[in-house]
Amino acid sequence: MTVPRTSTAPAATTASRNVPGRARPLGGVNGQAAVLGVAIMAGTLLLWYLAAENEWVSSLLIAPPGEVFAALGDMITSGALWPNVYATAFETLVGLVCAAALAFVLAVVFTFSEAVHKAVYPYLVVIQTFPKVAIAPMVIAGFGYGLAPKAFLAALLAFFPLLVNAMVGLASVGEDQYNLFRSVRAGRWQILFKLRIPHAVSYILPALNTAAVLALIGAIVAEFVSAREGLGFAIQAATQNGAIAATYALLIVMGFFGVAIWLSMALLNRLLARYRA
């Protein structure tokens, strides 16, 4: 199955608004997309094969598809792949969850206190403009060699888009809706839970997608610097050993990470469909 990475789930949901039960003629758009998707994959594989076989590209940089898939098969059958997949997935998830929780709590505090918002936000912008990847060695030095530094870097990268979208989502409630709640004498917590948070869901979901990808990058970069397992560690090891085929096999595995993220976001979007804008 090929999943087009470009068509993100939030865009798809807004596009299909007002079109409940779209008519799907046989061999319509979906059929064409399937054919085209398979064609793109076949074309890429063919080009890849020819480039490697005819040495259009140095064999130091590229391995033929056959060898790559063989390497991938080896990793799977030997079981060497799974600890690495598990480690990276766990680091990414821990980082993402921590970032989401902190961003959400901070966004709520900001909506309650204009003063705190104005005092703290500039510092967050400074942190955001920081080249966070560059401080990875320092993070490792500070947090040791276990899960902590990887999750920290993942969280650091994922945090900002989540914070900004949560802030905007919580604050951008319509004046009439706000007045409606005030007119029935709702308290600030009622306004938070019954109005602001449900309203913010459609802002946070797309940010969660971006943040998940950034968290993955953060975890892998931290693994590059220092790790005993994980996909970043495995790629690093493969590159240093000149195992080009294994490197490409691991890149394919990372591609599946992206697909997994995309699919879980699509599922989450479906579960929370009634909160879409």
Added chain:
Amino acid sequence: MGAAEAGTEPRTGAAIAVRDAAMTYRRGRTAVDALSATTLDVRPGEFVSLIGPSGCGKSTLLKIIAGLLAATGGRVEIDGRTVTEPPPGVSVAFQKPTLLSWRTIRQNILLPVELRGGDRAAAGRRADELLATMRLQDFAGSLPRELSGGMEQRAAIARSLIDGPRLLLMDEPFGALDEFTREDLNDELLRVWHGEPKTVLFVTHSISEAVYLSDRIVVMRARPGGVHEVIDIDLPRPRRREARGTAEFFEATQRVRTSLEQVKSQ
């Protein structure tokens, strides 16, 4: 005025007393008078419309009475109590339906009860009655995005009626609807008002709507905003659609029109 019996009286509606209420917006050095010292009395159970050109402060006045906006001068009393925050027993209906998109129609209608607290079971029964009154019973479980504009506005009206308010403040609730839908909703609103008497203050741009619904029409002027004239509408009640074609109805609309012309030429 009957502050003492406010709690004990059956729901006949609240009395509004506006005393020299003023609203001045300051932007740097310039001050804009959205509403200049305005005085107005609305009797319990009365249906009063506010009409006037844009900038006459009718929505501002409504928001001040609703306790959503603090006047910069004067005061407003509801049943003898000065308004400093949104008072209990008062519902507001906005120009837009303002339904929460993630709640079903029934859940939207029940929102005020959920927020204010109260008997859930009784509120549920009342929600079902209101759904039937507003001809929305088949859409109780639908989301707002699945409804037409007229249906959404009917749901918003049902929501404003859910806990039997003594005062209903309506800010051009039917302004965005086509003429036919608007007349339908006018009839539904009157039916509800006759069924459970309450005071209604209704902002509108439509002369015929104001005449059809109101006991009195407050014609407002702009710059500075304020009351120009109050016109009594003595058409017999209950009013039915046929009343719109009568000579008396036409004569009443002419009086309002003339008054609005005076406002414009000022």
